[in-house]
Amino acid sequence: MKKIICSIFLLSLFLWPRFISAQTSQADYTVSNTAELLSAKQSIRDKIRSGLNKNILVYLHGGTYQLSEPLQFTPEDSGTDQYSITYQAYPGEKPIISGGKVISGWSLFDQSKGIWRAKVDPGTNARQLYINASRAIRARSLGGLPGAQKTADNKGYTYTPNSTFDLANWKNKTDIEFVSNVDWKQFRCRIESVNGSMIIMMQPCFANAHLQPSWAMRIPDWIENAYELLDSDREWYLDRTEWYIYYKPASNENMTNANIVLPALEQLIVGVGTDDLEKEGPYVQNIKFVGLEFAYVGWVRPSVVNDGYVPIQADMTIIGTAPSLPFDQSPNLLKMPANISFKRARNIVFDHNLFNHMGGAGLSFDLDTQNNTIMNSEFTDISGSAIQIGHITWPHVGANQLWKVTRGNKIVNNTIHDAGKEYWSSVGIWLAYVQNSLIKNNTLFDLPYTGISLGWGWGGNDWTETTLRNNRVANNLIYNHMRELYDGGGIYTLSAQRGTVIEGNVIRDTRTKPDVPGQNTQARMGVYFDDYSRYIEVRNNVIINNRLNVLYKGGDHWLHDNYWQDRGDGPVNPDDSLKGRRYWEDIWEWDKQGLPDTILENNTIISSLTQAPTDIISHAGVQNSIDNLEGPHDMVFNGSFEQKSANWWANAQGYEIVDTISHSGKRSLKIKSGFNNSPGFAQHYFFWPNTTYTWSAFVKTVNNTNRRAVAVSAPPGTVALSGFAVPFADGVFIGGEVLPAGSQDWQKISLSFKTTQAGPGYVYAVVDQTSNGEVYFDDVSVVKANEVTQPVGNCPKKTLGDFNCDGTISLLDFNEWRNQFKGKPPINGVVADTNGDGKATLTDFNAWRTEFKKK
Numbered sequence: 001m002k003k004i005i006c007s008i009f010l011l012s013l014f015l016w017p018r019f020i021s022a023q024t025s026q027a028d029y030t031v032s033n034t035a036e037l038l039s040a041k042q043s044i045r046d047k048i049r050s051g052l053n054k055n056i057l058v059y060l061h062g063g064t065y066q067l068s069e070p071l072q073f074t075p076e077d078s079g080t081d082q083y084s085i086t087y088q089a090y091p092g093e094k095p096i097i098s099g100g101k102v103i104s105g106w107s108l109f110d111q112s113k114g115i116w117r118a119k120v121d122p123g124t125n126a127r128q129l130y131i132n133a134s135r136a137i138r139a140r141s142l143g144g145l146p147g148a149q150k151t152a153d154n155k156g157y158t159y160t161p162n163s164t165f166d167l168a169n170w171k172n173k174t175d176i177e178f179v180s181n182v183d184w185k186q187f188r189c190r191i192e193s194v195n196g197s198m199i200i201m202m203q204p205c206f207a208n209a210h211l212q213p214s215w216a217m218r219i220p221d222w223i224e225n226a227y228e229l230l231d232s233d234r235e236w237y238l239d240r241t242e243w244y245i246y247y248k249p250a251s252n253e254n255m256t257n258a259n260i261v262l263p264a265l266e267q268l269i270v271g272v273g274t275d276d277l278e279k280e281g282p283y284v285q286n287i288k289f290v291g292l293e294f295a296y297v298g299w300v301r302p303s304v305v306n307d308g309y310v311p312i313q314a315d316m317t318i319i320g321t322a323p324s325l326p327f328d329q330s331p332n333l334l335k336m337p338a339n340i341s342f343k344r345a346r347n348i349v350f351d352h353n354l355f356n357h358m359g360g361a362g363l364s365f366d367l368d369t370q371n372n373t374i375m376n377s378e379f380t381d382i383s384g385s386a387i388q389i390g391h392i393t394w395p396h397v398g399a400n401q402l403w404k405v406t407r408g409n410k411i412v413n414n415t416i417h418d419a420g421k422e423y424w425s426s427v428g429i430w431l432a433y434v435q436n437s438l439i440k441n442n443t444l445f446d447l448p449y450t451g452i453s454l455g456w457g458w459g460g461n462d463w464t465e466t467t468l469r470n471n472r473v474a475n476n477l478i479y480n481h482m483r484e485l486y487d488g489g490g491i492y493t494l495s496a497q498r499g500t501v502i503e504g505n506v507i508r509d510t511r512t513k514p515d516v517p518g519q520n521t522q523a524r525m526g527v528y529f530d531d532y533s534r535y536i537e538v539r540n541n542v543i544i545n546n547r548l549n550v551l552y553k554g555g556d557h558w559l560h561d562n563y564w565q566d567r568g569d570g571p572v573n574p575d576d577s578l579k580g581r582r583y584w585e586d587i588w589e590w591d592k593q594g595l596p597d598t599i600l601e602n603n604t605i606i607s608s609l610t611q612a613p614t615d616i617i618s619h620a621g622v623q624n625s626i627d628n629l630e631g632p633h634d635m636v637f638n639g640s641f642e643q644k645s646a647n648w649w650a651n652a653q654g655y656e657i658v659d660t661i662s663h664s665g666k667r668s669l670k671i672k673s674g675f676n677n678s679p680g681f682a683q684h685y686f687f688w689p690n691t692t693y694t695w696s697a698f699v700k701t702v703n704n705t706n707r708r709a710v711a712v713s714a715p716p717g718t719v720a721l722s723g724f725a726v727p728f729a730d731g732v733f734i735g736g737e738v739l740p741a742g743s744q745d746w747q748k749i750s751l752s753f754k755t756t757q758a759g760p761g762y763v764y765a766v767v768d769q770t771s772n773g774e775v776y777f778d779d780v781s782v783v784k785a786n787e788v789t790q791p792v793g794n795c796p797k798k799t800l801g802d803f804n805c806d807g808t809i810s811l812l813d814f815n816e817w818r819n820q821f822k823g824k825p826p827i828n829g830v831v832a833d834t835n836g837d838g839k840a841t842l843t844d845f846n847a848w849r850t851e852f853k854k855k
Contacts, residue, residue, distance in 0.1 A: 027057045027058065029043070029057075029059065030059040030090065031058065031059070031060055032063065034065045034066055034067065037060065037065055041058075041077065044058070044077065044085060045076050048076060052079065052080055053083070054083055055079075055084050055085070056083070056084075056085040056086065057088065058085075058086065059089075060088065060090060060292065061090045061095065062093030063095060063096070064096045064098050065096065065097050066101075067099055067265060068265075069265070070099075070267040070268055070270045071097075071269045071270070072272075073269065073270070073284050073342075074272060074273070075282035075285070078284050079286025079347075083286070084286045084287065084347075085287050085288070086287075086288040087290070087292065088291055088292075089290065089291030094293060095293065096293045096294075096295055097292055097294050098297075099264060099266075099267070100130070100261035100263050100265075101261065101262050102259065102260065103245060103261070103262050104118065104260075105118050105119060106247075106258075108255075113231070113248065114248055115248050116247050117244045117247070118244065118260075119243060120243050125238070125303060126238060126262045126264075126298050127299070127300055127303060128357070128383065128422070129260065130261045130357055132253070132258055132259050133259070137232070137236070138224055138225055138237070139230040139231075139236060141222045141229055144219050144222060145165065145199075145220055145223070146159060146161075146165055148220070150219075154206075154210060156200040156201045156206070157219070158198055159197055159199065161196070167194045168196060171226070171227055171228075171239070171241075172227075173193065173194055174192065174202070175190065175226070177224045177225050178190070180209075180217045180218050180221055181424060181484065182216070182218055183486045183487045184425065184449060184485050184486060184487040184488055185310075185313070185485070186423060186425045186484075186485065187308075187310055188224075188423075189205035189206050189217065189310070190202045190205065190302075190303075190308055202308060204322070205307050205310060208307060208310040208318040208321075209308075211318070225237065225303075227246060232248065233249065233250040233251070234248065234250050234253075261357075263297050266297060266299050266300070266339065267338075267340070268294050268297050269289075269294070270341055271284040272343050272345075274344055277367070277368075277404075280403045281403075283344050283346045284342065285345065286347045287349075288351065289350050289351070290349075290351045291353065292354075293354040294355050295354075295356045295357040297360070299336070299339070299360030299383065305319070307320060309423065312328070312333065314385065314427050314430050314449075315335065315423065315426050315430065316333050316334070316336075317333070317334050319332055319333070328458055328460055328461070329395070329457075329460075333392065335361075335364075335366075335388065336360055336384045336388075337360050337364075338360055338362060338384075339360050340362065340364070341365075341366060342365050343367050343369065344369070345368075345369045345372060346369070346370050347371050349373045350363065350373070350375070351373070351375050351376050353378075354378050355377065355378070355379045355382065355386070356380055357381050358383060358384075361382070361387075361388050362384070362386045362387060363388070364387075365388070365406070366391055366406075367390075367393065367394065367404070368403065369390075369406050370405070370409070371408040372409045372410070373409070373410045374387060374409075374414060375412045376412075376413050376414065378415045378416075379416045379419060380415075380416075380417050380418045380419075381421055382418070382426075383420075383422035383423055383426075384422070384426045385430045386416045386419040386427075387430065389429075389431040392432050392456050392457075394433060394467065395456075395461040395468070396465075396466055399715070400757075402688065406433065406434045406435075406467070407437070407467075408436045409434065410437070410438040411437075411439045412439075414622070415443050416444045416445075417444065418446050420484075424448040424449060425449060426449065427449055427450040427452070428442075428452060429444070431454045431471070432455070433456060433457075433466055435467055435468065435469045435471065436471065437454075437471040437472070438471075439454075439472070439474070439476065440473075440474045440475050441475045441621060442476045443476070444476065444481065446480050447482075447483060448482075448483050449482060449485045449488045450488035450490070450528075451481045451489070451491060451492075452473060452476065453488075454471060454473065454493050454494075455468055455493045455495045455497055456468075456494055456495065457494055458494055458532060459496075459532025461495070462532065465498075466496065468497050469499045469500065471500045472500070472501050473500075473501070473502045473503075473505065474502075474504050474505065475505065475620050475621070476506075477506045477622075478490040478507045478508075479508045479509045480509055480510075481510060482510045482524040482547075488528060489507075489527055489528030490507035490510070490525070490526050490527065490543075490546070491505065491527050492527075493528070493533045493536060496532065496534050497536055500537070501536070501537045502527065502536060502539075503537075503541065504541065506612075506617060506620035507526040508526075508544045509544075510525075510526075524547035525546055525548045525549070525551045526564070527541070527550045527551075528550075528551050529551070529552035529557060533552065534555060534556040534595055535557070537557070538550070538557065538560075539558075539559075540561050540616060541616075542563045542606075542612040542613075543562065543564040543565070544564060544606065544608070545565065555595030555598050556598065557598040558598070558601075559599070560599070560600070560602050560603065561601075562604070563612045563613070564606065565606060639780040639781045640665050640667070640779050641657050641665075641668055641777075655669065655670065656669075658670045658776075661700065662778055664779055668700075668776045668777060669765055669776065669777040670774060670775075671765065671774070671775045671777070687714055687715055687755050687761050688755065688784075689755055689756065689757050690754070690755065691755050692752065692753070693714075693752065694782070695712045695753075695763070695782050696748060696750040696751070697748070697749055697765065698747065698779045699739060699747055699776065700745060700747075700778075701774070701775055702773055702776075703742065704773035714753060714755060714761040715755055715756075715757050716757065718753050718754065718756065719755075720751070720753045721752040721753055722750075722752045763780065765777040765780055801847055801850075801852065803816040803830065803832040803844075803848065804816045809852050810852075814852070817840050817844060817845055820832045821845070832844050834847040
């Protein structure tokens with residue numbers, strides 16, 4: 001039998017999907033320089049006009065492709081649903097798409113200080129300089145202003161000039177930037193004027209930096225961008241009046257042969273569909289970028305506009321004369337532009353790329369972007385956030401405009417580190433009003449602030465359902481985050497997010513740095529649910545060596561089966577507002593904000609990573625091969641009722657969630673009949689057009705008197721594929737099941753239907769009219785065709801690898817796994833699944849084999 005198992009295992013490995021760097025098909029174009037690349041792009045556009053009849057492949061030989069303007073991709077450059085266009089590195093070679101300019105002609109300017117300089121073209125502007133592919137340091141002080149105090153009118157500072165700091169005698173004073181770090185914000189405002197010991201700051205930057213008095217710009221932590229600060233190795237300065245770059249090389253750098261690059265472009269690739277935001281399509285779509293490096297691109301707005309850099313959070317910056325709070329959706333908010341960006345885009349793929357040496361954000365999929373994929377790539381040395389998905393506009397979308405929703409995007413198996421190199425308020429991955437996003441198997445480390453930030457709005461927009469829902473953050477490894485700022489976490493959320501799941505992540509080792517007076521230094525969390533976050537399930541995560549495991553403002557979450565550290569041994573916080581609280585705690589409920597309680601169940605205290613399940617540890621972060629890019633299923637939230645706060649909407653009296661009877665897990669929904677107003681629960685749901693769905697539930701009856709359980713209402717025009725349709729004011733009732741009389745054990749009821757238009761509907765668990773019995777519902781779900789719900793069935797699966805539910809680990813379980821691996825349905829309704837991906841894979845085989853060997 002061992003030989004048979006080994007043979008099956010080897011055959012499975014042979015069939016296992018994997019990335020192949022070199023396509024075997026002949027390329028349609030092979031290019032070696034920028035001119036040839038542009039020519040190929042134009043030729044492809046001509047072919048698209050004639051109608052694509054095959055996939056198009058463009059090979060890029062190694063070398064630098066220097067761009068003088070961004071590569072623009074529009075619907076005219078796009079593939080189709082049948083055929084894609086791929087720009088890919090020639091096998092074994094490294095093409096670099098560059099927005100930089102090589103700076104030559106260096107000469108020694110100040111021998112005593114070791115400063116060199118080179119002439120640049122008038123009008124040159126940049127905030128980054130790269131020496132031999134390494135970011136240089138913009139000339140800066142080691143500390144702030146001596147004797148600094150804010151002026152009484154709050155327009156600037158007074159300070160004590162000395163031989164080191166006498167700003168009145170410095171050149172180009174309006175280019176000098178003050179930097180102040182306050183909790184989760186880093187402010188950057190320039191000087192307007194200096195008169196003796198009086199410094200007036202640039203407006204409206206300085207006024208905007210005081211819109212939130214409790215987190216206003218303070219005394220500068222350091223001063224940046226003055227020739228007079230050029231005193232340490234690897235510092236540089238750009239004089240924008242005489243047009244010279246100055247640089248102080250390290251002892252091991254040779255300026256006669258160094259490769260020195262200044263960013264000349266602010267964008268490398270721009271993809272935009274139709275400009276008409278009220279029109280569906282055409283889109284930029286079905287384009288792939290494989291094996292490329294994108295580098296040497298900048299962003300200079302804070303240096304040239306008087307509103308500087310004033311973030312409200314995570315690179316959303318206040319521009320112009322900002323209105324009073326709240327301004328979470330204000331037109332005065334600017335999302336930091338990404339150096340590669342797509343808007344109105346579908347099915348764009350970035351695979352095995354390097355995003356490097358960037359002065360803005362890295363890669364952005366903005367408004368109305370769907371089903372795009374970022375995978376197997378590395379993001380490093382980026383001034384802002386590495387990846388941005390979605391935008392803060394359109395939190396609410398009408399039923400006739402669901403095409404606007406940013407949804408179905410995937411960020412999988414990427415390495416993200418050293419983002420936020422310049423702007424510390426940046427994050428690794430930022431998502432706003434998005435749904436059905438998959439953020440899986442990414443490794444994030446060495447970040448100044450939060451790792452993954454999901455959501456927007458602080459509860460201001462979501463009392464009516466927003467588009468933010470059904471996102472999955474799974475199997476990510478996050479460590480050494482919060483290196484510089486506070487009040488953030490490995491994973492951070494905002495606002496209501498029905499159906500969002502955070503699972504299988506390992507969040508460890510928030511950087512320990514000294515406490516700073518006046519800063520919220522205790523707020524460096526593993527997971528942080530900020531204002532009015534709710535409805536989020538957190539399961540099977542490992543959280544250790546963070547200042548706090550979990551902090552939540554808001555409520556109605558479900559935290560279960562996690563592994564985290566006992567943090568109750570820290571010193572008591574002396575802050576008056578926090579007296580009696582310790583600096584370090586397990587779970588910190590800061591402010592429930594009037595929401596239902598968060599449920600905490602079956603969580604395990606550990607003291608080291610070695611005590612955490614190896615399965616969670618080994619599956620977190622980047623993997624050698626990723627076989628499942630599927631996002632979360634379109635199902636109702638908490639359909640198993642395991643969270644007592646069910647987040648279903650009550651129709652009437654006569655219902656409760658009980659612990660005594662369940663189909664799977666611990667709980668079910670009990671509806672006790674006897675009321676005339678159809679007691680039960682319902683949950684709001686969005687349906688997509690021209691889509692087949694299956695509604696299903698498990699139902700148990702006790703003394704039932706033969707009444708109907710209603711299933712779901714859907715948009716008008718919906719067609720029932722099984723069951724029947726009944727007219728209904730809000731749309732169409734799809735289905736319904738006449739339950740047998742008397743007492744019956746759990747039975748599955750299932751109904752399929754197809755929509756013809758998009759729109760809202762309701763998922764119901766209701767007993768119609770008057771009845772004297774009881775009905776129990778469990779494992780209620782709505783999924784799109786061909787998708788699989790979470791495992792359900794009569795087997796509790798308490799034993800890992802017991803796939804046939806006989807209570808033992810045997811070769812019979814292997815046979816059941818093998819049958820499912822080959823595509824056969826489960827014999828008992830339970831998927832042979834140990835890692836929660838909803839299918840039988842080699843991972844599940846290995847888990848069974850481990851348990852089988854223990855016998």
